Amino acid sequence: MLIKDMAQRLQITPRAIRYYEEKGLIKPEKADESGYRQFTEEDVWRLQTIITLREVGMSIDDIRELLAQMQEHEDTLLHYLELQRSFMYTRWVEMAKVIQTTEAMIERIGNSQTIDPGELYELAEANKRLRQTRDNWVDRWNFNQIADDYDEWVQRQSECPNAAHQSYGQVLDEVVAALGPVKGESGLDAGTGTGNLASRLVSQGAIMSGFDQSPQMLKRCRSKLPGMETKLGTFFAFPFLEDRFDFVATSYALHHLDDDQKLLALAECRRVLKPGGRLVIADLMFEDEVARQAHIAALVRDGKEETIRQIDDRFYADRSRLLRELVALGFAVKARQLTTYTHLIVARLN
Secondary structure (H helix, E strand, C coil), rough: CCHHHHHHHHHHHHHHHHHHHCCCCCCCCCCCCCCCCCCHHHHHHHHHHHHHHCCCCCCCHHHHHHHHHHHHCHHHHHHHHHHHHHHHHHHHHHHHHHHHHHHHHHHHHHHCCCCCCHHCCCHHHHHHHHHHHHHHCCCCCCHHHHHHHHHHHEEEECCCCCCCCCCHHHHHHHHHHHHHHCCCCCCEEEEEEEECHHHHHHHHCCCEEECCCCCCHHHHHHCCCCCEEEEEEEECECCCCCCCCEEEEEECCCCCCCHHHHHHHCCCCCCEEEEEEEEEEEEEEEHHHHHHHHHHHHHHHHCCHHHHEEEEEECCCEEEHHHHHHHHHHHHEEEEEECCCCEEEEEEEC
């Protein structure tokens, strides 16, 4: 087909097609001495891909690299689009906070009829700190590398007294019991990993969705639950719209976030829950800072240096701080300890 036919088919201008040709993204063949460009169905596919990626904000250089990778790996485009979606949700959540900050600035100025640069600076700095808290997270635990062996590892841990994942299966059963899912309810497994908790909830009739920051963990989850909606995403910007779920559950995930990052994750749980929604958390924590220090002191006396290192590495939570934040977010809460380190928090929106 000629360039005018290509332009008409894709509803773009011939000039745009020439631009992508100049950038080396498409290479139509010259038919004969006339010099007219001849486009194939493969050119149509490449140009459709290019237009789609430009629409979601990808640069020309990145598109060129992605198209080269796609010739070797069929799932490259899917992975990129999932990354792009996760990034968009992150920007959306951040922009919502910026709007809230701007509204607060306007309200303060309107109420006082004067401008206090110090107050406005304080608001701006608070917003900046939130962004930095999100940006500071890194995967220090290499979840992509351990995904294939995770289920076997956690099962071994489950059988070890005082291990972080002691009685793992029973803990997940406690989460399900605390949620009491009703058939047909919509639920989110935040940080779903390989889908062990989600599997239990699906078996109870819940319509589950899940997200995780690790593509390999999601791959394992999808192999177990091919019908479940799964997305690449982070605890700082759940890849779902607000008021979406009847309940949110999360198990053994929040301990990979520091204390400030955990609070951002709780706010995201609140954002995606419907009015009256439920949240259940099973994770590694201490009742409060006093309990933490007493336990650490006992470990020091017993020479358990490796256990202490793991507690510090995994950000075991201060349960009392989580409960205060949940109350501030509008939840009614209760909590209890399940194993040496795992606690259960059950919260319901008022």
